[in-house]
Amino acid sequence: MRSTFSIIFLAVFQLALGQFDSTTWGPKKWVPSHVRIGANGLRLIGSGVSEFKTSYEGMVEIDFHKYFLVFEYGHERNARRESFEYNSKGDFFRIGIDQNTIPYNKSGDVLSIGLRYAQSSYTDNITFEHSTLSGTVITQMENANLTARWMELDLGLRAKVLKNLTMGYQIRGKLFKSISGEGQLETFDIPGFGRHKKNGREIKRNTVGFDYYIYWTIPLRQKYIPPKPVEP
Amino acid sequence: MQKLVAGLLLLLFVTACNDIEDCQVNPYNDVLWFQVIYDEDEFVVAFDSIVIQGYGQLTGYPDTLLTSFQYSLPMDFENEQITYQFFTDSIDYFITLEYDKEVRIFDLSCDAAIRYFNLEIQETNLDSALIKIPELFENLNNLEIHF
Numbered sequence: 001m002r003s004t005f006s007i008i009f010l011a012v013f014q015l016a017l018g019q020f021d022s023t024t025w026g027p028k029k030w031v032p033s034h035v036r037i038g039a040n041g042l043r044l045i046g047s048g049v050s051e052f053k054t055s056y057e058g059m060v061e062i063d064f065h066k067y068f069l070v071f072e073y074g075h076e077r078n079a080r081r082e083s084f085e086y087n088s089k090g091d092f093f094r095i096g097i098d099q100n101t102i103p104y105n106k107s108g109d110v111l112s113i114g115l116r117y118a119q120s121s122y123t124d125n126i127t128f129e130h131s132t133l134s135g136t137v138i139t140q141m142e143n144a145n146l147t148a149r150w151m152e153l154d155l156g157l158r159a160k161v162l163k164n165l166t167m168g169y170q171i172r173g174k175l176f177k178s179i180s181g182e183g184q185l186e187t188f189d190i191p192g193f194g195r196h197k198k199n200g201r202e203i204k205r206n207t208v209g210f211d212y213y214i215y216w217t218i219p220l221r222q223k224y225i226p227p228k229p230v231e232p
Numbered sequence: 233m234q235k236l237v238a239g240l241l242l243l244l245f246v247t248a249c250n251d252i253e254d255c256q257v258n259p260y261n262d263v264l265w266f267q268v269i270y271d272e273d274e275f276v277v278a279f280d281s282i283v284i285q286g287y288g289q290l291t292g293y294p295d296t297l298l299t300s301f302q303y304s305l306p307m308d309f310e311n312e313q314i315t316y317q318f319f320t321d322s323i324d325y326f327i328t329l330e331y332d333k334e335v336r337i338f339d340l341s342c343d344a345a346i347r348y349f350n351l352e353i354q355e356t357n358l359d360s361a362l363i364k365i366p367e368l369f370e371n372l373n374n375l376e377i378h379f
Contacts, residue, residue: 080337082341083342083343083344084337084343084344086337126335126337126344128335128344130343130344130346132308132309132310133284133287133308133309133310134287134310139309139335141335184332184334185334185335185336186334186335186336186337186347188336200258200336200337200338200339201259201338
């Protein structure tokens with residue numbers, strides 16, 4: 001699985017790199033033309049709707065030619081109230097690079113493919129009632145210092161709505177997740193990633209996420225977008 | 233390029249569509265299963281009582297333990313060690329086991345599940361005792377006691 005995705009990454013970037021003629025972009029092509037800040041709208045809506053989850057997330061990106069350096073940061077709290085009480089809360093971040101696959105788009109819309117490193121630092125605890133040799137007791141257990149790490153292969157679409165206002169989707173392939181710091185409680189919800197297991201038995205190392213962002217663009221310079229080269 | 237992006241989208245959705253959870257398939261036991269192995273033509277194994285050290289006598293055990301049956305013993309969640317004492321009319325036996333435990337949410341619709349694993353014999357005066365399966369799992373036989 002790991003080697004399959006490595007091959008996909010290499011193939012995608014190799015194909016994308018081969019599509020551009022760098023001489024047409026002018027001498028300032030690597031000078032950033034904007035900083036874009038964004039808020040994750042789905043997390044905001046979800047916090048108002050969900051019975052157990054509260055979360056928010058922001059992001060900032062800066063462009064270099066047809067690439068974007070992206071940093072995303074968020075906080076998530078899960079409070080499950082079932083026959084037990086399970087809580088997890090913590091912060092997560094992602095850092096990586098997106099590549100615009102439609103750089104000749106005059107309106108500045110972006111169809112991106114990107115790679116991220118993601119990390120979540122969190123705590124979780126459970127309170128549950130169960131039978132022991134002493135009788136029925138209430139037990140509380142906690143993991144005080146958990147860290148989850150994973151990689152992401154992201155596909156994004158960002159479309160300009162107003163002059164500086166952009167909205168867009170982000171589909172995240174979350175890959176190769178690992179966890180450290182687990183004690184006698186097996187973690188259930190990982191902030192920024194989702195559930196730790198897929199069916200109670202099998203650990204979920206890969207999953208898919210979907211986000212919707214609202215962005216505000218701060219222009220730094222006028223960006224020259226050359227006409228798309230005509231294929232012979 | 234657009235076809236490649238579409239293909240990746242499809243691949244990501246396929247990998248996501250495997251979240252099937254079922255409370256009924258919780259495989260973890262909170263009792264240890266054991267079997268007594270001996271030659272039933274030569275003698276019988278009969279315990280007067282079975283006691284968990286620190287807690288007291290267990291009830292519900294037959295007078296004679298048959299070699300073809302599995303019997304269960306409760307585990308101690310509050311410790312990582314348990315001592316079972318087997319009293320007979322001649323010799324009193326004991327076995328002390330060590331283990332690790334873990335609490336996990338098997339499914340949101342189920343109670344929290346307790347997994348006992350890394351079962352080891354710390355000390356015993358039984359002639360022969362053997363950990364067959366070191367995890368309390370799917371009612372499999374964990375311990376064999378040979379006479």
